[in-house]
Amino acid sequence: MRDDISNTEIHAYLDQQLTPEQASEFEERLKKDELAQKKLADYQIIEQSIDGLYQPVFDEKIPAHLLNTCEKKSYNYLAIAASVLFFVIGWLSSAQNNSFNTPNNNSLAQDLETPAIFAHSIYSVEKLHPVEVKATKQEHMNHWLSKRLKTTLKAPNLSKHEFELVGGRLLPSTNERMAAQFMYQDNNGERITLYIKRGEWQTKETAINHTQKQIKNERFNVSFWVDDDLGYVLTGKTSKATNQILSESIYQQMSLNTTPLVALR
Amino acid sequence: MTLFEKKLIEYIPNLRRYAAALASNSHCHADDLVQDTLERALIKNSLWVRNSNLRAWLFTIMHNLFINQVNKANLYALESIDDHQESHISAEDPTQDYFVAQLKQQLECLPMRQKEVMLLISLEGFSYEEVAKILDIPVGTVMSRLHRSREKLRQSLFRENISPLRQVK
Incomplete structure (x- = not known):
């Protein structure tokens, strides 16, 4: 029986590249080799730590744009050429009206983002009546807003991120549609609003877009996205990073909560 | 959706994890690398032999794309740490945190060719032959x-008299 354990053997054992017989023979010899024991133990810690380091990426929800890439059925060069063409057209038209921050289409900016930010600027500063229905009547509020928007709507819980629900309200919006606004507040009194509107969006699913908007000398960080027929806008003076975390949390909670009750129109 | 596309989606988390680890100290964005890999795979779909190892095939594509990008810009000589990568370190246990931060830094210092081998084996569990x-x-x-x-990481992480860490900007 050989005595010295080679480095190659230690790695092969760690990486389960040995046959069961080789592995048990290795374990026997390992008992007499303290240096090899130490090396193996160290390598194991490193392995586990590397796994731990990148596990969060593995567990993340797959970004929509990557899923979309795989779901394009007739993937060919024509499609690529077409998408390039659309991009150029989109870029040219958006460059004209100076809204390059809002990719894909104008209706997202006009019919979702703008009314949401406006509603935020109106109600988030309101002292007496920031909301129509207070968080204490949350169940009633969810039921009511769901009924009016003809979808299943549930105010997401952001307590984990230190934002408590203040309440919600129903709002008129563009294209003869309604929208729901949920308001949240943190310990410092900082308020954020989540604006949700059902509509016929050109894109059924977008990535979470981040942008900054200025209204009356006040800067807001805005995140907006579309998931199926619901458009979402999160507005606040919170940092972009906070907005991103909150948006992802909302996105995940809402994708579990909402199922349209009735077809649009 | 075809079977091929379904299988492709199945491996996206694997590709993203590897890309995040691989691209952490270069200027190319991990998800862009994944996107490029998926697009290339869809175009070269016919080159994949049915029932052969799709996962290994995808990683081959990703490796080639990454090498091309690195060669093009000689990116891996540059050092930068993405902001969002930092957020993966949990702040709950300070000693663990320190170890993980050190590990991350040491990983980034590894020559790219060594790092690739180690990540394919450590993260993906590929056999030596597959790698x-x-x-x-x-x-x-x-x-x-x-x-x-591995030995480089071990030397820098477990040496008894550890010299103070080089500060990352």
């Missing part, structure tokens, strides 16, 4: 690179 095929190098080279990278 040799993916990277198009002899199995012996896989083993020597693996040892060199």
Whole structure:
């Protein structure tokens, strides 16, 4: 029986590249080799730590744009050429009206983002009546807003991120549609609003877009996205990073909560 | 959706994890690398032999794309740490946190060729033969690179009198 354990053997054992017989023979010899024991133990810690380091990426929800890439059925060069063409057209038209921050289409900016930010600027500063229905009547509020928007709507819980629900309200919006606004507040009194509107969006699913908007000398960080027929806008003076975390949390909670009750129109 | 597309989606988390680890100290964005890999795979769909190892094939594509990008810009000589990568470190246990931060830094200091071998084995659990095929190098080279990278990490992480860490800007 050989005595010295080679480095190659230690790695092969760690990486389960040995046959069961080789592995048990290795374990026997390992008992007499303290240096090899130490090396193996160290390598194991490193392995586990590397796994731990990148596990969060593995567990993340797959970004929509990557899923979309795989779901394009007739993937060919024509499609690529077409998408390039659309991009150029989109870029040219958006460059004209100076809204390059809002990719894909104008209706997202006009019919979702703008009314949401406006509603935020109106109600988030309101002292007496920031909301129509207070968080204490949350169940009633969810039921009511769901009924009016003809979808299943549930105010997401952001307590984990230190934002408590203040309440919600129903709002008129563009294209003869309604929208729901949920308001949240943190310990410092900082308020954020989540604006949700059902509509016929050109894109059924977008990535979470981040942008900054200025209204009356006040800067807001805005995140907006579309998931199926619901458009979402999160507005606040919170940092972009906070907005991103909150948006992802909302996105995940809402994708579990909402199922349209009735077809649009 | 075709079977091929379904299988592709199945491996996206694997590709994203590897890309995040691989691209952490270069200027190319991990998800862009994944996107490019998926697009290339869809175009070259016919080159994939049915029932052969799709996962290894995808990693081969990703490796080639990454190498091309690195060669093009000689990116990996540059050092930068993405902001969002930092958020993966949990702040709950300070000693663990320190170890993980150190590990992350040491990983980024590894030569790219060694790092690739180690990540394919550590994160993806590929066999040495599979890694040799993916990277198009002899199995012996896989083993020597693996040892060199692991030993480098071990030396820097477990030395008794650890010298103070170089500060990352």
